[in-house]
Amino acid sequence: MVTYTEKRRMATRKGRLFIISAPSGCGKTTLCELLVKGIPRIARSVSLTTRAPRRGEEHDRDYIFVSRARFRQEIRDNNILEWAINFGHYYGTPKRRVSKLLKQGMDVILAIDVKGAMKVRRHCPGSVLIFVAPPSIKELRKRLKKRRTDDKREISKRINTAQRELEYLPKYDYVVINDNIRRAAERLKSIILTERCKTQ
Numbered sequence: 001m002v003t004y005t006e007k008r009r010m011a012t013r014k015g016r017l018f019i020i021s022a023p024s025g026c027g028k029t030t031l032c033e034l035l036v037k038g039i040p041r042i043a044r045s046v047s048l049t050t051r052a053p054r055r056g057e058e059h060d061r062d063y064i065f066v067s068r069a070r071f072r073q074e075i076r077d078n079n080i081l082e083w084a085i086n087f088g089h090y091y092g093t094p095k096r097r098v099s100k101l102l103k104q105g106m107d108v109i110l111a112i113d114v115k116g117a118m119k120v121r122r123h124c125p126g127s128v129l130i131f132v133a134p135p136s137i138k139e140l141r142k143r144l145k146k147r148r149t150d151d152k153r154e155i156s157k158r159i160n161t162a163q164r165e166l167e168y169l170p171k172y173d174y175v176v177i178n179d180n181i182r183r184a185a186e187r188l189k190s191i192i193l194t195e196r197c198k199t200q
């Protein structure tokens, strides 16, 4: 008789990709941090970007900040799993880091935009797509202003992009409304733990 313990199941499984897309200002960074702290065997992929670091952001923790020339070279060298241009800057997922984690049996969170999410869905079947939405556009504008990292023009750009991104919501497997950060983190955690219990 085969004994099928949870420990054994976790030891032999390959990791899965959890894609979290959220319009800018929806608390994606905080949510990812809470998930990584609150769930065993999960890590967040750190993206490459050509945009400048914001106040409080750290190289290699929040993003790998690189020049445009370096980013383009990484694309040519086929080191990027998916990439997109957002607000005039390149953003991309480093391939090697992600595949190493998956092979180790770790689940990996990719906090990426809707275009990137659609590419990953096409190339990596089995990945789980979760959309984190703001309670309203009005609330999102309030949060972006409060963050004080972007000027008025940049905030308008981000609001327009958020409206376009919300159109992709039906293409996602799950939606979580971030009306309260702790509650949203709990919902995300339940989704990940439920997905881990699936037989296939």
Ligand code: 5GP
Pocket: 021, 022, 023, 024, 025, 047, 048, 051, 082, 083, 084, 086, 091, 092, 093, 111, 112, 113, 114, 115, 116, 117
């Ligand atoms: P922000 O500059 O506000 O950190 O991010 C801007 C947008 O870029 C967000 O929608 C974020 O999810 C997206 N983004 C961050 N990293 C990646 C990535 O590696 N790939 C893609 N496609 N989008 C990313």
